[in-house]
Amino acid sequence: MAEASKVTLSYNDGQNSIELPVLKGSLGPDVVDIRTLGKTGMFTYDPGFLATASCESSITFIDGDLGQLYYRGYPIEQLAEHSDYLEVCYLLLNGELPTPEQKKHFDYTVMRHNMLHDQIHNFFRGFRRDAHPMAVMVAVVGALSAFYSDSLDINDPRHREVAAFRLIAKLPTIAAQAYRYNRGLPLSYPKAGLTYAENFLHMMFSTPVEEYKVNPITARALDRIFTLHADHEQNASTSTVRLSGSSGANPFACIAAGIACLWGPSHGGANEAVLKMLDEIGDVSKVADFMQGVKDKRYKLMGFGHRVYKNMDPRAAIMRDTCHEVLNDLGLHDDPKFKLAMALEKIALEDPYFIERKLYPNVDFYSGIVLSAVGIPVSMFTPIFALARTVGWISHWSEMIGDPTMKIGRPRQLYTGAPRRDYVAIDKRK
Ligand code: CMC
Numbered sequence: 424m425a426e427a428s429k430v431t432l433s434y435n436d437g438q439n440s441i442e443l444p445v446l447k448g449s450l451g452p453d454v455v456d457i458r459t460l461g462k463t464g465m466f467t468y469d470p471g472f473l474a475t476a477s478c479e480s481s482i483t484f485i486d487g488d489l490g491q492l493y494y495r496g497y498p499i500e501q502l503a504e505h506s507d508y509l510e511v512c513y514l515l516l517n518g519e520l521p522t523p524e525q526k527k528h529f530d531y532t533v534m535r536h537n538m539l540h541d542q543i544h545n546f547f548r549g550f551r552r553d554a555h556p557m558a559v560m561v562a563v564v565g566a567l568s569a570f571y572s573d574s575l576d577i578n579d580p581r582h583r584e585v586a587a588f589r590l591i592a593k594l595p596t597i598a599a600q601a602y603r604y605n606r607g608l609p610l611s612y613p614k615a616g617l618t619y620a621e622n623f624l625h626m627m628f629s630t631p632v633e634e635y636k637v638n639p640i641t642a643r644a645l646d647r648i649f650t651l652h653a654d655h656e657q658n659a660s661t662s663t664v665r666l667s668g669s670s671g672a673n674p675f676a677c678i679a680a681g682i683a684c685l686w687g688p689s690h691g692g693a694n695e696a697v698l699k700m701l702d703e704i705g706d707v708s709k710v711a712d713f714m715q716g717v718k719d720k721r722y723k724l725m726g727f728g729h730r731v732y733k734n735m736d737p738r739a740a741i742m743r744d745t746c747h748e749v750l751n752d753l754g755l756h757d758d759p760k761f762k763l764a765m766a767l768e769k770i771a772l773e774d775p776y777f778i779e780r781k782l783y784p785n786v787d788f789y790s791g792i793v794l795s796a797v798g799i800p801v802s803m804f805t806p807i808f809a810l811a812r813t814v815g816w817i818s819h820w821s822e823m824i825g826d827p828t829m830k831i832g833r834p835r836q837l838y839t840g841a842p843r844r845d846y847v848a849i850d851k852r853k
Contacts, residue, residue, distance in 0.1 A: 654815030726788025
């Protein structure tokens with residue numbers, strides 16, 4: 424991080440001014456370093472972080488106007504086409520693509536950690552059968568800290584590494600068990616010799632009486648969804664993980680916090696919300712009425728819009744192609760639900776309301792459709808996002824903990840409540 428120039432902030436009283444450094448990253452806009460501003464007794468105000476860089480990071484770069492997304496410098500399009508999810512995990516965690524030997528060892532290590540401590544299975548049985556899998560995941564991932572006390576020392580790089588392996592490896596197992604418990608299916612176990620995506624499908628759908636035959640189209644689509652969701656710089660859930668971790672909380676607790684944040688419909692819950700919305704609309708003939716309700720601001724068009732992308736979400740462009748491939752391969756192009764989704768996409772892309780506000784379909788619009796097409800139950804859409812994003816969360820957490828200048832996150836506020844007042848005894852209150 425180099426200092427590019429300086430800006431001077433002058434107060435209108437004509438008396439004071441303060442000079443602030445402007446910092447230059449390797450890509451992206453310059454940032455004004457306001458760290459010394461607090462010493463003058465004044466803070467900046469930026470609800471929703473519309474203009475605030477909360478940290479320095481070398482993991483992921485996004486240019487929202489140009490629709491660019493790079494993991495460690497590699498464009499997402501190239502990774503989606505040529506790489507696989509575990510290679511992307513290695514890249515995010517280590518900063519470089521692995522050699523063949525490193526990749527083999529990494530895959531082996533992740534797959535070796537994917538079983539759960541047998542007692543963890545008791546947790547699942549404590550939930551109601553109709554519990555949402557995200558509720559189960561928040562709880563079970565937080566509970567991992569009660570089982571893996573040999574990887575909780577955040578100051579030990581080896582502990583951090585083992586915790587990262589455990590989280591990446593066990594999240595699919597936890598997500599699959601949450602689903603199986605919900606369906607009343609017996610618990611399943613990971614299987615050696617399968618890829619990360621194949622193993623997840625095996626754990627979701629195999630039964631003791633019938634071997635699950637993985638459809639390569641489904642496995643490839645899922646691997647791509649994992650890759651596209653692996654990281655997205657300082658989004659709400661990643662910032663939650665960083666903020667939680669800044670207090671020194673253990674990695675399992677921090678990832679549980681990230682999962683909780685991701686669950687919201689404005690973030691990772693959007694893929695599930697897209698499918699619910701399609702069910703509510705019901706039929707192509709109802710699209711115009713539905714769109715009017717969106718424009719009247721009675722509800723949002725789920726799967727559209729993004730805080731950062733004001734052109735096209737590059738992940739959505741890739742997912743759109745995958746979506747058409749999968750619908751063609753599975754012969755589902757004429758399925759009423761998918762026809763409805765395509766009608767919605769067309770109208771939104773042509774309607775001035777959406778054009779003026781730069782609202783384009785985001786990755787969750789298409790990933791929801793793909794997941795539904797390949798037979799994944801809707802309640803599992805957000806858990807799939809969570810398991811894919813775990814590597815991003817843990818990479819950011821490790822980057823932050825490894826930085827010797829790390830400070831606990833502690834935003835300030837603009838107080839607008841009552842001024843100081845004296846307590847009034849209850850019998851004197853009106
Ligand atoms: N449908 C209809 N109008 C919308 C939508 C939408 N999905 N998103 C934004 N707008 C309107 C909003 O009402 C506002 O209009 P106006 O200027 O007239 O007041 C304008 O567009 C700007 O919106 P904003 O609320 O300032 O945008 P934001 O950056 O705060 O919100 C967002 C971004 C993603 C939360 C929002 O677009 C949204 O809620 N989208 C639907 C949920 C969704 O698909 N989320 C997944 C995001 S991608 C996956 C991920 O990274 O988590």
